[in-house]
Amino acid sequence: MTPPAPSPAAPLVDGRGRAVTYLRLSLTARCNFRCTYCSPAPDGAGEGLRREDAARLVRIFAGLGVRRVRLTGGEPTLRPDLAEVAGDAAATPGIEEVALTTNGQRLEELAAPLRAAGVSRLNVSLDTLRPGRLAALAGRAADLPRILRGIGAAAVAGFASLKLNAVVIRGGNEDELGELCRFAWRHGAVPRFIELMPFGPGDPVPIAEVKRLLAAQGVRLEPDATRGWGPAVHMRGRAGPESGLVGFIGAMSESFCEGCNRVRVGADGALRSCLGGRDRLPLVPMLRAGASDAELGEAVRGALREKGERHDMGDASRGPLLPMRETGG
Numbered sequence: 001m002t003p004p005a006p007s008p009a010a011p012l013v014d015g016r017g018r019a020v021t022y023l024r025l026s027l028t029a030r031c032n033f034r035c036t037y038c039s040p041a042p043d044g045a046g047e048g049l050r051r052e053d054a055a056r057l058v059r060i061f062a063g064l065g066v067r068r069v070r071l072t073g074g075e076p077t078l079r080p081d082l083a084e085v086a087g088d089a090a091a092t093p094g095i096e097e098v099a100l101t102t103n104g105q106r107l108e109e110l111a112a113p114l115r116a117a118g119v120s121r122l123n124v125s126l127d128t129l130r131p132g133r134l135a136a137l138a139g140r141a142a143d144l145p146r147i148l149r150g151i152g153a154a155a156v157a158g159f160a161s162l163k164l165n166a167v168v169i170r171g172g173n174e175d176e177l178g179e180l181c182r183f184a185w186r187h188g189a190v191p192r193f194i195e196l197m198p199f200g201p202g203d204p205v206p207i208a209e210v211k212r213l214l215a216a217q218g219v220r221l222e223p224d225a226t227r228g229w230g231p232a233v234h235m236r237g238r239a240g241p242e243s244g245l246v247g248f249i250g251a252m253s254e255s256f257c258e259g260c261n262r263v264r265v266g267a268d269g270a271l272r273s274c275l276g277g278r279d280r281l282p283l284v285p286m287l288r289a290g291a292s293d294a295e296l297g298e299a300v301r302g303a304l305r306e307k308g309e310r311h312d313m314g315d316a317s318r319g320p321l322l323p324m325r326e327t328g329g
């Protein structure tokens with residue numbers, strides 16, 4: 001049963017009046033893959049959030065009105081205590097959903113225990129169905145048959161939602177979009193196509209072009225009113241007898257920031273008010289130095305008051321972005 005929601009004195013709102021109800025925790029900056037577009041640097045700094053830090057942060061944010069937590073990374077399944085961290089979050093009064101994003105490499109063995117621990121929504125990154133391409137995109141450790149078995153295990157584990165995320169890269173996978181849709185639908189999953197953001201090298205394919213490519217690859221798209229918690233816009237896709245939803249995340253070319261409801265704590269323990277920002281508030285160091293829940297809550301409110309209308313990821317003059325593996329996507 002979902003624990004009762006605490007009633008926040010004043011719900012968390014950013015400087016533009018957007019309610020913040022969704023916390024993303026990057027549990028580790030370590031990763032077993034080396035995706036070209038993610039963070040070209042070696043594994044990021046930060047030991048990762050300790051289980052007790054994660055649990056306290058979730059409790060504090062729930063008290064401020066957060067209702068959903070996503071566990072991400074780096075690769076969160078590298079954490080031996082992932083099921084415990086997820087279970088702590090799921091048991092926190094006020095938290096309605098715990099979600100996870102993974103590269104799928106360890107999903108075959110973890111799908112059922114994570115579901116049992118309280119993870120209800122799962123996103124798996126799947127950019128290609130071709131082993132040679134996956135090795136070129138993610139490194140030689142990435143094992144496609146194993147990832148596909150993991151997605152099969154997730155499909156039977158009973159998640160309320162299963163999404164397969166593909167970053168669309170020119171010259172990388174833009175000829176496989178139709179195949180990725182059909183594969184996802186056969187597993188009861190929603191394929192989602194993400195515009196490449198400038199955290200690493202690569203040539204992005206704008207969402208408008210992704211839609212044209214899908215049409216050319218046999219997927220007819222129709223409007224659909226489905227809205228999720230995040231910035232994805234959905235359409236209904238049909239390819240012969242197969243059909244299902246398709247999600248689009250136009251991080252660079254579309255109104256990605258409109259209605260943003262997210263806040264992030266990175267694997268370095270610092271709060272980021274924006275995925276594409278450069279500012280960080282050292283929340284976990286404050287917590288370990290003895291700050292009270294009320295003091296931490298006020299610091300979070302202060303950081304969110306400074307949040308801009310939209311990200312400026314494309315503005316290289318503002319300096320490098322914070323590493324994706326530390327921030328968690």
Ligand code: SAM
Binds near residue numbers: 037038167198324
């Ligand atoms: N390791 C896990 C995974 O790959 O799913 C979780 C962390 S990863 C940083 C979270 C998401 O960010 C993945 O779906 C990944 O494809 C996406 N991502 C990483 N770098 C990106 C970029 N430059 N542009 C767009 N999405 C990116």
Ligand code: SF4
Binds near residue numbers: 033034038075138325
């Ligand atoms: Fe690792 Fe995920 Fe980044 Fe790929 S996208 S390098 S799997 S954190």
